Amino acid sequence: MSDVADRVKKIVVEHLGVEEDKVTxxxxxxxxLGADSLDTVELVMAFEEEFGIEIPDDAAETIQxxxxxxxxxxxxx
Amino acid sequence: xxDLTGKRALVTGASGGIGGAIARALHGAGATVGLSGTRTxxxxxxxxxxxxxxxxxxxxxxxxxxxxxxPKAAVExxxxxxxxxxxxxxxxxxxxxxxxxxxxxxxxxxxxxxTMRLCRGAxxxxxxxxxxxIVNISSIVGATGNPGQANYAASKAGMVGMTKSIAxxxxxxxxxxxxxxxxxxxxxxxxxxxxDQKGKINAQIPAARMGTPEEIAAAVLYLAAPEAGYVxxxxxxxxxxxxxxx
Numbered sequence: 001m002s003d004v005a006d007r008v009k010k011i012v013v014e015h016l017g018v019e020e021d022k023v024t025x026x027x028x029x030x031x032x033l034g035a036d037s038l039d040t041v042e043l044v045m046a047f048e049e050e051f052g053i054e055i056p057d058d059a060a061e062t063i064q065x066x067x068x069x070x071x072x073x074x075x076x077x
Numbered sequence: 078x079x080d081l082t083g084k085r086a087l088v089t090g091a092s093g094g095i096g097g098a099i100a101r102a103l104h105g106a107g108a109t110v111g112l113s114g115t116r117t118x119x120x121x122x123x124x125x126x127x128x129x130x131x132x133x134x135x136x137x138x139x140x141x142x143x144x145x146x147x148p149k150a151a152v153e154x155x156x157x158x159x160x161x162x163x164x165x166x167x168x169x170x171x172x173x174x175x176x177x178x179x180x181x182x183x184x185x186x187x188x189x190x191x192t193m194r195l196c197r198g199a200x201x202x203x204x205x206x207x208x209x210x211i212v213n214i215s216s217i218v219g220a221t222g223n224p225g226q227a228n229y230a231a232s233k234a235g236m237v238g239m240t241k242s243i244a245x246x247x248x249x250x251x252x253x254x255x256x257x258x259x260x261x262x263x264x265x266x267x268x269x270x271x272x273d274q275k276g277k278i279n280a281q282i283p284a285a286r287m288g289t290p291e292e293i294a295a296a297v298l299y300l301a302a303p304e305a306g307y308v309x310x311x312x313x314x315x316x317x318x319x320x321x322x323x
Contacts, residue, residue: 038204038246038247038249041204042204045204045205068249
């Protein structure tokens with residue numbers, strides 16, 4: 001697993017309080033990991049801080065799964 | 078009681094009577110205050126009066142870019158933003174049938190849209206800090222209506238609905254959002270009224286007098302304080318009994 005994926009996973013595990021093995025490529029933050037809409041906003045804020053990037057709102061809305069987040073961040077950073 | 082030591086508060090309309098009193102009250106409780114307004118001179122005077130822990134942050138609330146920049150400027154000046162008091166407001170009174178689109182839009186832009194933008198800009202930091210206080214200054218008129226003030230009343234009622242929605246969304250993050258709704262308050266504006274006009278106003282108020290800016294500031298201070306952590310989505314009416322609303 002790439003460095004980006006590890007760091008994203010760490011944020012997701014810490015923020016949502018889920019088991020690490022639940023955070024799979026296709027795991028949806030809301031449907032599978034129990035996030036509410038505010039959690040997803042906070043996750044994006046945490047990603048921005050961790051990776052020093054800006055994730056615009058329209059892009060943030062497309063980040064639905066763990067895989068989406070890793071892909072977006074890998075391309076942006 | 079009500080110790081705000083270490084908290085950073087931004088107050089809009091701090092050049093006015095009520096805003097100035099709010100800034101003094103928060104500052105008196107130990108907060109660092111950011112004083113915002115369109116006119117720099119009275120802000121500088123207030124900052125000089127308060128001494129330490131006071132920053133002047135001029136902003137024209139009818140300019141969307143300036144409004145978006147204000148929370149950032151507050152964070153830069155004070156190192157963070159824990160308490161946001163949206164106090165600034167304008168009136169463009171006119172009989173409803175003659176109210177122009179411009180009179181409507183200008184009042185909505187400054188009183189409601191700028192408040193929304195400032196709340197949006199301030200909440201991010203509050204979410205991270207897991208603590209925040211938003212106090213929006215509405216008006217009795219937002220609940221009761223007032224002839225000649227359809228625009229102003231709409232903006233102030235809109236503020237209440239928006240504040241409640243924000244309160245719902247961020248309650249689990251230790252952030253509260255409330256309104257204070259003043260009735261008739263004695264300010265430079267009401268000093269222009271004749272004794273006869275004042276008498277008529279006072280006759281409608283069970284307390285038989287206008288309120289003072291300090292009495293509004295005390296309500297804001299309470300809602301900004303850690304002690305009010307379980308109060309959210311509320312509107313605190315401070316009107317001498319003029320309208321006894323929930």
